[in-house]
Every structure is written in structure tokens, then in C-alpha cells.
Amino acid sequence: MLDNLSKSLCKIIENISGKNQLNKQEVEKVILELQRALIRADVDVELVFQLSEKIKSTVLKENAISTASDHLITTLYKELAKICGAETKFELKKGKPISILLCGLFGNGKTTTAGKLALYFKRKGKRAALFGLDTTRPGAMDQIEQIGQQIEVPVFIDKKSKDIKQVVEKWKSEINTYKNNFDVLIFDTAGRSMLDKGLVEEIKYITKEIRPDYRFLVLGADIGQSAKKQAELFKNAVGINGVILTKMDSSAKGGGAITASAMTGAPVYFIGTGEKMEQFEQFNSQRFVSELLGYGDIQTLMEKIEDLKKSKELEDTNISDISQFDLNTFYSQMNSMKKLGPLKSIISKLPLFSQKIPDDMLEVGEEKLKKYKFVIDSCTKDERKNPEIINLSRIKRIAQGSGVPEREVAEFFKQFKLMKTMLGEAQDGKMPKKYKNMMRAMEQQFE
Incomplete structure (x- = not known):
């Protein structure tokens, strides 16, 4: 969703997130890059310049010669959310159709x-x-x-x-x-x-x-x-x-x-x-801007999961111990995730600055899932329970048994390993501290 705009905004954030202080020239450079990104996304030119002036006047108050990068990022988030519209609430009250x-x-x-x-x-x-x-x-x-x-x-x-x-x-x-x-x-x-x-x-x-x-x-x-x-x-x-x-x-x-x-x-x-x-x-303008800036939208994703559970379209595959995550569980979760939408859309809602996942690894369609099933069916019980034992000779045997090329079998195990790593980090709460702090600061802007 709005990939080009999101990539431009994420690049702006990444370029300044590691700096404690930004001088006036650096702030103006950020604003110029922001203007270009928004105009390419067909945002009204007059609105873009109004936004630019608002950000500039907020972060460089009283002719300050520098500002904290976190302050610029939270201001950028707040002002972008404003121009996307006021928060809309659509709630159904019991007994009131x-x-x-x-x-x-x-x-x-x-x-x-x-x-x-x-x-x-x-x-x-x-x-x-x-x-x-x-x-x-x-x-x-x-x-x-x-x-x-x-x-x-x-x-x-x-x-x-x-x-x-x-x-x-x-x-x-x-x-x-x-x-x-x-x-x-x-x-x-x-x-x-x-x-x-x-x-x-x-x-x-x-x-x-x-x-x-x-x-x-x-x-x-x-x-x-x-x-x-x-x-x-x-x-x-x-x-x-x-x-x-x-x-x-x-x-x-x-x-x-x-x-x-x-x-x-x-x-x-x-x-x-x-x-x-x-x-x-x-x-939701705040969640939308958060996703555009690369901080994800966990709340919307969790709401979708809860809705699917409520309608009994999604089985509960919660794993308390990451060591239990084997090939059978992997296939079950891939089937469940299909109901949430394309994997690329799901990943975009996760704050994954530290993860650089190629687009082709996110495009897991029906055909790939069928191949994954053939690969899993060609594994022994021990291999399904403990995929770490799979080596080149085993990949060759699995490829012959499943009718899937060796290269694609190797790709499957690579994706499995990546997902297991991501799940482990998510359970351990391993998100870089600077991103946690900025996400917390952005949320406070609207409290």
C-alpha cells in the first residue's frame, strides 16, 4: 500500500534516526525530501507547503539552530496524521441497527x-x-x-x-x-x-x-x-x-x-x-501514517486476527515455546495467514526496521503453498519435528520425492528459518530501543 511513498518516508526516517541533534540545514533537507515524496504521491501542493512550514516552525522554535531527531520524527508523524483527516469512529451499539x-x-x-x-x-x-x-x-x-x-x-x-x-x-x-x-x-x-x-x-x-x-x-x-x-x-x-x-x-x-x-x-x-x-x-490516520513511516500497525493486525477467531475462520496457533515451531506448525500458520491477506500486507504492519525482507519472499501464493505441502509430505517425521537436521543430501531426496526443484526446496527451508527467527525475536521483544522510544513518543502525541 503506497509502497513508493512509504519507501521515501522510511528512508528519511532512517537517515536521521541515529542522530542526536540536527542543524537547521539538515532539517531543511529533510523537509525538502518530504515535499518531493508527498508531491509524487499527488498530495495537493499548497497543502504540502503548509505542512512543511508547520513542521519547520515547530521543530525550530525561536530561531533555534538545531533540534533533536526524535522531536522531528514525532512532529512529522503528528502533522502527517492531521492532514490525513480527523479520527473516525465507527462503532455499533448493541440493539441499535x-x-x-x-x-x-x-x-x-x-x-x-x-x-x-x-x-x-x-x-x-x-x-x-x-x-x-x-x-x-x-x-x-x-x-x-x-x-x-x-x-x-x-x-x-x-x-x-x-x-x-x-x-x-x-x-x-x-x-x-x-x-x-x-x-x-x-x-x-x-x-x-x-x-x-x-x-x-x-x-x-x-x-x-x-x-x-x-x-x-x-x-x-x-x-x-x-x-x-x-x-x-x-x-x-x-x-x-x-x-x-x-x-x-x-x-x-x-x-x-x-x-x-x-x-x-x-x-x-x-x-x-x-x-x-x-x-x-x-x-485510522494515526495507524496509517505509522505504517507509512515503517513503524507498522500492530493494532489493526491484532484486530483482524481477533475478528477471524471470533468468526471461527482462524485456528488458534499460539506457540508459547519457539522450540515447538516445526514444519507442521509452519504450514498451519501459513494457511491461517492467507485469511489475513497477502504476506506482504501483513509484514508491512510489523515494525521491522531491522529486517530487510525481499519482496519475492513475501509473495507466497496458492501455488507456493501447494509446493510447500508436497515438500513437507516428503519429509520424514524426524525432519518435520527437527528441520535443523536437513542438509544438502536430504534436500536432494526431498526434491525427488516432492517433484519440487532442489532450489525451491532450499528456498522453502530458508523461509522457514527466517520465520522462526522472527517469531523468536517477537517473543523476546527484540526491537531496537530507539524505535521503541520513538513509537512511544508518537503515541503520546495523541493521548
Whole structure:
């Protein structure tokens, strides 16, 4: 997610984190590098310069000739979090069902987002239902029906009627019944290639009749700072009170889209981080900036794990003794991690400044997992329990038995050793002290 921006910001942090004091010239150099990184991410130029002046005036108060590097880093974190928008809280109260209306233009993934949102709440133990109100796009009703079947969430559609008023009247007459049976009602509406009079009138009509608690605009992150204009148009026309950004994994302009949305007063509530249904999370500006700066986002990762455990989609593979981590456990955990999303996405949420892991080692897909299973099946019981005994001759035998090339078998054991080392360090709490201190200082900025 925003790999190029994150790499640029992490490089800035790494260059200054080891220094006790920074002089005025060094501070100005950091700010110049920050400006370049943000402008490349399509953040509004005027906003970038306002941010730069704010950071500079904060860290170099009263014409100071130097500042502590930790002070600059925490200020950078605080000000970046501010321009990404105020903290949004989206909590469901027991016994109080809510309704969410999704609107937006064609091509932004509105229907898929409706499904992702339903799965998000389902994993939190909430009863979600999808309603198809897109009577314009061919196949819209079939798509939302298929999504509902995929995530095992009820879908309410009317494939016969093309009259939006007739469809809305049908669901409106039964809305109280649905609110008694579900915690979250999600309404997917029709889109257009542009915000025309017909779309505005349709959304206004649906809003008046359904009276949703939340009206979210679904935007693609690839439009960058143009999100400001689109959010303003929808806010003025139909009164949206929040934004959901999609395509955050595939666009370098996501930073611009987030800051642009925040400037309109319609904050980002959720972000789509990939094509899969589970690649979706609630947006938190502080956690988002922490991840961008390389300090990870442990809290969001732990919340995802707890949600999966709650929905019984994730088995408990907690290991109290790292010596118990063998090949059987490794395969079990790799299967579990797939449900959290791509390994690269998981690792990005861990504060791993000391770990330089190549991207190709993080791209563990279905095919690699199948090969891993063949490799493990070709190991003896002793080898599975004690992989340290595996040498070159054993690798050759395992390769022949599994049908996997020797090079890939060796790569598998290399990845296993790396994961075991990482788990051991995590249990021992081995994070460099300077990063622990800075993370603590950043958290205190918002207490």
C-alpha cells in the first residue's frame, strides 16, 4: 500500500534516526525530501507547503539552530496524521441497527465494496445484509447476489423490476422487519459516468425514503487529489458524510486521495487494500501514517486476527515455546495467514526496521503453498519435528520425492528459518530501543 511513498518516508526516517541533534540545514533537507515524496504521491501542493512550514516552525522554535531527531520524527508523524483527516469512529451499539448507503460513479468498485463491508461486520460478529438498488447496470443484481453467496451474507434483490421507486418502496415497507433481524443494512446504488441530474435525484429519493444512518461515497484512490472535487460535488448534492477509498494497493496517488477527502470535511472511514474480499479495513490516520513511516500497525493486525477467531475462520496457533515451531506448525500458520491477506500486507504492519525482507519472499501464493505441502509430505517425521537436521543430501531426496526443484526446496527451508527467527525475536521483544522510544513518543502525541 503506497509502497513508493512509504519507501521515501522510511528512508528519511532512517537517515536521521541515529542522530542526536540536527542543524537547521539538515532539517531543511529533510523537509525538502518530504515535499518531493508527498508531491509524487499527488498530495495537493499548497497543502504540502503548509505542512512543511508547520513542521519547520515547530521543530525550530525561536530561531533555534538545531533540534533533536526524535522531536522531528514525532512532529512529522503528528502533522502527517492531521492532514490525513480527523479520527473516525465507527462503532455499533448493541440493539441499535444501522443502515449504510453507498454511492459513487462507475468503475470505483461500489458493489464489491458493499460485499467487503458486509464481510467486515460479519467477522465482528454482526448480522449484515446486502440490498441491491442498482436497477441501471446490466448484471448488477447478479453480481451482488454472487458476492453475498461467496461471503455467506443474505442478499435482497428484485431482478424483475427496473423501476427504482418500485424497488425502494418494496424494501421501505419491510425496513423495520429487517432492522429487527440484522445489525447492519448495506444498500448498493446505481452509478453513472458523471454526477448528472438523474443520479442526484435518484440518490436523494433513496436517502429520503430509506433514511440511512451513513451515506458513503466510494472513490478509487487512483484519482488522487481529484477526489476533493468529486467528494465536494457529492457532499453538496446528496449530503455524503464519509468516504470509502478503493484501489489503495494499486495506486501511487492514494495519499493525495486521502488528504483531498479530508479537506472536504468528508473523512475516509474505510479503505480497500486489495482485490480479495478480506482486503478491507477501517481507516485510522494515526495507524496509517505509522505504517507509512515503517513503524507498522500492530493494532489493526491484532484486530483482524481477533475478528477471524471470533468468526471461527482462524485456528488458534499460539506457540508459547519457539522450540515447538516445526514444519507442521509452519504450514498451519501459513494457511491461517492467507485469511489475513497477502504476506506482504501483513509484514508491512510489523515494525521491522531491522529486517530487510525481499519482496519475492513475501509473495507466497496458492501455488507456493501447494509446493510447500508436497515438500513437507516428503519429509520424514524426524525432519518435520527437527528441520535443523536437513542438509544438502536430504534436500536432494526431498526434491525427488516432492517433484519440487532442489532450489525451491532450499528456498522453502530458508523461509522457514527466517520465520522462526522472527517469531523468536517477537517473543523476546527484540526491537531496537530507539524505535521503541520513538513509537512511544508518537503515541503520546495523541493521548
